[in-house]
Amino acid sequence: MNYYDYIIVGGGASGLMMAYRMSKDTFFDDKSILILDKKKKKINDRTWCYWQDKNDEWQDIVTKSWGTIIFKSDIHSAEESIEPYQYKMIRSDDFYSKIWKQLETKSNINFQKASVLSFQQLEEGALVKTTDKVYKANIILNSILFFDTYKNQFKYPVLQQHFVGFFIKTKHDSFNDSAATFMDFTVDQKENTRFMYILPYSKNEALFEYTLFSKTLLAYDEYKLEIEKYLVNKNITDYEIVEKEKGSIPMTSYKFWKHNSKNIINIGTAGGWSKASTGFTFKKTSIKTVKLIKHIKQNEPLTEFHKIDKFWFYDLLLLDILSKKNYLGGSIFAKMFQKNRPNKILKFLDEETSLVEDLQITLKMPPKNFIKALFQRIF
Numbered sequence: 001m002n003y004y005d006y007i008i009v010g011g012g013a014s015g016l017m018m019a020y021r022m023s024k025d026t027f028f029d030d031k032s033i034l035i036l037d038k039k040k041k042k043i044n045d046r047t048w049c050y051w052q053d054k055n056d057e058w059q060d061i062v063t064k065s066w067g068t069i070i071f072k073s074d075i076h077s078a079e080e081s082i083e084p085y086q087y088k089m090i091r092s093d094d095f096y097s098k099i100w101k102q103l104e105t106k107s108n109i110n111f112q113k114a115s116v117l118s119f120q121q122l123e124e125g126a127l128v129k130t131t132d133k134v135y136k137a138n139i140i141l142n143s144i145l146f147f148d149t150y151k152n153q154f155k156y157p158v159l160q161q162h163f164v165g166f167f168i169k170t171k172h173d174s175f176n177d178s179a180a181t182f183m184d185f186t187v188d189q190k191e192n193t194r195f196m197y198i199l200p201y202s203k204n205e206a207l208f209e210y211t212l213f214s215k216t217l218l219a220y221d222e223y224k225l226e227i228e229k230y231l232v233n234k235n236i237t238d239y240e241i242v243e244k245e246k247g248s249i250p251m252t253s254y255k256f257w258k259h260n261s262k263n264i265i266n267i268g269t270a271g272g273w274s275k276a277s278t279g280f281t282f283k284k285t286s287i288k289t290v291k292l293i294k295h296i297k298q299n300e301p302l303t304e305f306h307k308i309d310k311f312w313f314y315d316l317l318l319l320d321i322l323s324k325k326n327y328l329g330g331s332i333f334a335k336m337f338q339k340n341r342p343n344k345i346l347k348f349l350d351e352e353t354s355l356v357e358d359l360q361i362t363l364k365m366p367p368k369n370f371i372k373a374l375f376q377r378i379f
């Protein structure tokens with residue numbers, strides 16, 4: 001039996017951020033820590049965006065930031081400053097390299113390439129089974145979405161934020177790289193919530209991501225055709241695709257944290273750290289990992305780490321609406337952006353607004369569907 005104080009299952013965003021924080025805290029210096037993943041990630045497999053004030057802890061690996069965002073729809077369009085925030089983009093290869101450089105300075109933190117099959121709570125400690133070995137730990141921090149129960153329940157709707165993105169490079173300057181397009185709903189909605197997300201990271205390079213908040217994924221070609229159509233409409237025809245990305249992030253208020261136990265805690269998307277109404281996870285992971293380190297150091301029960309708050313309920317109402325009337329997404333977001341400053345919306349999405357601010361935002365949204373969803377949840 002291979003025993004460790006902590007086993008981090010999955011060395012992606014949340015697993016590596018936890019390991020990074022442990023490596024920076026002397027409390028963990030005499031603890032043995034193992035990271036298990038199918039591969040030691042090095043290449044750029046995703047870009048993460050988040051908003052934060054000018055200087056934050058990841059600033060040294062930020063590729064590009066924007067002080068202005070664009071929202072577009074048939075109801076409302078605007079290009080506005082998000083002061084005091086900056087919308088920031090990090091390439092995952094820079095993130096992985098920063099973290100591994102730090103982890104390699106710590107002899108108590110090890111990596112093992114392994115395909116994890118399952119984990120299990122024991123009377124004392126917990127087990128991880130891989131295809132080759134069985135490991136035991138005092139605490140398992142798991143970031144792999146093993147359980148399908150969230151898909152097979154009916155209490156909480158499950159949508160996906162699904163997308164395909166093309167990083168394109170044009171021959172000539174084609175983009176205004178001082179503003180990121182947060183959502184462009186002028187694309188054909190086809191009875192869904194569909195928008196284009198655009199990150200121009202130089203005057204001739206930009207990410208175009210065709211994104212949906214809906215229940216069912218599309219065939220790859222459909223995302224591709226929509227990006228191509230959008231580019232033609234913008235008169236962008238002379239370009240090469242330098243990179244591609246795709247993803248599907250669960251959007252649900254399902255209580256992932258109920259799978260936490262005495263010695264096992266789920267983290268990242270598997271822990272319910274993806275914002276249910278948007279899929280944004282990076283910043284939440286950055287905040288939650290700081291809190292989890294404190295929680296572990298104080299020897300607090302892992303089952304009590306997660307606390308449900310009002311934002312969980314707001315997200316639930318929005319998802320209730322979008323799961324029944326998916327076509328309403330564009331108009332709901334348009335009203336939200338029409339009636340509120342974007343920095344206030346970002347603060348709300350960060351779950352940092354007061355009740356008064358929440359009311360200022362929510363009462364300006366189309367009330368009928370929210371009141372109906374509220375009554376259906378209560379009664």
Ligand SMILES: Cc1cc2nc3c(=O)[nH]c(=O)nc-3n(C[C@H](O)[C@H](O)[C@H](O)COP(=O)(O)OP(=O)(O)OC[C@H]3O[C@@H](n4cnc5c(N)ncnc54)[C@H](O)[C@@H]3O)c2cc1C
Binds near residue numbers: 010013039116245283
């Ligand atoms: C393309 C893409 C773009 C995104 N962009 C943003 C963004 O801009 N902003 C934002 O906030 N969020 C974004 N997200 C959402 C979220 O931030 C990421 O998905 C993030 O990586 C989630 O972190 P995680 O630790 O939960 O999962 P991951 O980072 O996916 O880590 C899970 C790890 O588990 C490993 N693994 C899986 N199965 C096994 C197994 N059986 N055995 C061993 N190892 C295994 C994987 O190799 C992986 O390294 C994006 C997601 C994707 C896919």
